[in-house]
Amino acid sequence: MAEGREVQWVEVTEGQAGQRVDNFLMTRLKGAPRSLVYRIVRKGEVRVNKKRVKADSRLCVGDVVRIPPLKLAPREAVREVSDNLRNLLAGSVLLEGRDWMVINKPSGLAVHGGSGVKIGLIEALRQVREDLDFLELVHRLDRDTSGCLLLAKSREALLTLNTSLKQHQMSKQYLALVAGRWPVRRDFVSARLDRFDAGNGERRVRVDANGKVARTRFAVREAFAGATLMEAEPVTGRTHQIRVHAAHAAHPLLGDDKYGSRQGQHLARQWGLSRLFLHASSLTFAEPTSGKPVKIRAPLDDTLEAVLHQARRTK
Missing domain, CATH: 3.30.2350.10 (Pseudouridine synthase)
Structure with a gap:
């Protein structure tokens, strides 16, 4: 659970460079709901190089991010991945490249947590794939829709794939x-x-x-x-x-x-x-x-x- 009693100072690595602040925090704070992440950024509790930032600010190599101590109420914490969900996701990977993967998303699983959803596919995958510093959705599927879902494992891949999507090349x-x-x-x-x-x-x-x-x-x-x-x-x-x-x-x-x-x-x-x-x-x-x-x-x-x-x- 993402709960700490002391301030964390985290230096941004090359693999994390280019990430938005909110996505960086979601990866670090695996028990925190997105609403809480936005709240601590808005209040100025999160600092980059000792300066206030916005949730959509981009991080650079060497930036030092201040993460405040968090104490999550039980109703506020993101649920830990169950063994059933962990096994389901592990068996749902259709193909994986160096900096991307495609999941056969199960029906009934939201891609993001929030609005009453304790854990979504992306939050669950970040717990399952602790070997990855970066994992983001390239596109979304409705909660009840199943099938091909593309994720990026690097900032560079995310930008390239998002450009392809916007230019109707996907x-x-x-x-x-x-x-x-x-x-x-x-x-x-x-x-x-x-x-x-x-x-x-x-x-x-x-x-x-x-x-x-x-x-x-x-x-x-x-x-x-x-x-x-x-x-x-x-x-x-x-x-x-x-x-x-x-x-x-x-x-x-x-x-x-x-x-x-x-x-x-x-x-x-x-x-x-x-x-x-x-x-x-x-x-x-x-x-x-x-x-x-x-x-x-x-x-x-x-x-x-x-x-x-x-x-x-x-x-």
């Missing part, structure tokens, strides 16, 4: 099971998306003419009685983009408790689906050091395979 394909028979000729959905407060503190997304531009390519993979297995490729990277675009096209995803339909809920129960059927099935990116293309596929878990088996029996 390709991500998803498998989604949607309600109804998707029209074969409809291979593209373009609808602006806007985030809003659903009224209970929950953030959702809707199609709105004043929202941000969002485009998704769709292709039919397999048709069933009452549902269609789709391949979806987001051209843009908006929150809940595939889910909202599919619902906008009148074919919401099965197992979607936010944007789903009664038809989809009925089929999900009938076929034994208790989670969102959305899986990041493949990821293609340029290796950050050599520039060579890397393509990785993540197999469906047993739960989703069983659902497809049930769906095929309805043909």
Whole structure:
């Protein structure tokens, strides 16, 4: 647990250079929630070379970071990684390079802790991989979405991969099971998306003419009685983009408790689906050091395979 009774003075190493202050602290303070890290930075309790800093300030080799003593309340501490989660994550690594790794993220695991989530994938991996000085998400997946998730093991790799992502040089394909028979000729959905407060503190997304531009390519993979297995490729990277675009096209995803339909809920129960059927099935990116293309596929878990088996029996 990240709890100390004395001030720590930590010198930034070459492998940690370029990190944001908040991410550096999250790595050092493995029991501290993100909200606490932001609070101690905001209050000036964290200093770099004896000067106040912001959470997004970048660190340089040789910088000396002052970390204040922390005493975490039990409800505030990040949970230690359980043996089950440790084993699950260890077995979920699809491929690993010198300065990156791809995880087949399990459904139901948030990528970050916070908002009632005691531990997320990144916090858990930092505990599991204590050999790494640097570990950051290159992109995110929704909590209920499974599949390919790319992480950087160095600041240089993170910057390179983030640039590739912003310049649309990284390709991500998803498998989604949607309600109804998707029209074969409809291979593209373009609808602006806007985030809003659903009224209970929950953030959702809707199609709105004043929202941000969002485009998704769709292709039919397999048709069933009452549902269609789709391949979806987001051209843009908006929150809940595939889910909202599919619902906008009148074919919401099965197992979607936010944007789903009664038809989809009925089929999900009938076929034994208790989670969102959305899986990041493949990821293609340029290796950050050599520039060579890397393509990785993540197999469906047993739960989703069983659902497809049930769906095929309805043909």
